[in-house]
Amino acid sequence: MIHYIVNNVRPRQGYGLTEAGIISMMYPKLYKPGSAGKLTPTIEMKIVNPDTKTMLGVNQPGEICVRGATVMKGYLNDEESSKKDIDSDRFLHTGDLGYITEDGYLYIVDRIKEVIKYKGFQVAPAQLEERLLRHPGVKEAAVVGKPDERAGELPTAFISKQENMTVTAQELIDLIAQHFHADKQLHGGVIFVEEIPKTVTGKIARKMLKELVKQY
Template sequence: IIQGYGLTESSGSVASTVGPEESKAYGSVGKLASHLQAKIVDPSTGEALGPGQRGELWVRGPLVMKGYVGDDKATAETVDSEGWLKTGDLCYFNEDGFLYIVDRLKELIKYKGYQVPPAELEHILQSHPEIADAAVIGYPDEDAGQLPMAFIVRQPGSNLTRQQVIDYVAKHVAPYKKVRRVAFVNAIPKSPAGKILRRELVQQALSMGASKL
């Protein structure tokens, strides 16, 4: 399987796997394209991080966009004065230079000061034999900030319960990453490209009310 990663703003590939050996780096999108520079940056401090440390991926190179036409504010927020493009993706490089995508920064769930990647929980949920599809959002909570909430599409004939879903995830993650709420749905709303429409799920969760979760 050949993996790759890029953005519209990077005008093409940022990283990809080349050949069968690189494709064995399971879960990675490959190594950085030769025409680019990259660094992993702590979103809070702007400090560059080392291998294995998670942060925002910044890239720079001749094909990176100059900016958004007619939108100086968005350009200033996305590309710094030295030409570094802030991708908005939470990533890390391993010791061998392979890039791993964890999640979108703006989609991280903020639970009691911890950051919980929805994609990590979704991967675990989708490994359950009675779950056909799953999506995770941050449900607003006055005390915790946000609670990890799972939307579950059960396999036909399944009688999977909310507590079984919660217990299954809890076996695989640290306590702060546990799913706190569960809702069963017929389908996960997605864009034509297959991207989960999390805003729709948040609105759906709020409209359900606490009594139904």
């Protein structure tokens, strides 16, 4: 997230999909760091529990679902995928985890498929990664779930260090402990690597890391 101003220009965040166009945007004089802004006039939104599909209230993270004039009617020649992603009320299920505040601001938490399930709790890797990246000794961070028979998955951090900087695993574990509830701790520990593997598009190669973490 970018919070600074360069040459009197303040970057603002929005949210949209190929299947839905622009969903929300940060309007002038309504800037809130970390938010994706407020819904555009043509969009309706509901937040639902990813598992039960029941509607959630304000400040409750769940799957973002949208409908409106700019939202697609379905996938061309793919009725099965259309039925999977668009419910009976014509809401498109985006696969993104987020929440709406009482004053109508949208916050994006993570992709649902990336969420780690620890003892029934949902842990968003992006939230932990953002905090880890604030440490001066951390160059790159990626958090994935390590399979565990009792807990389901243990949040585990892969860390690439900044050159000529010193940082220990316990230091980072303590950092997360200071800012998050017990269910969002790095219960799987910290693994230091030379660099975080990326996909061809530059995104974290989480599938590769999920296989790698099984070796530790």
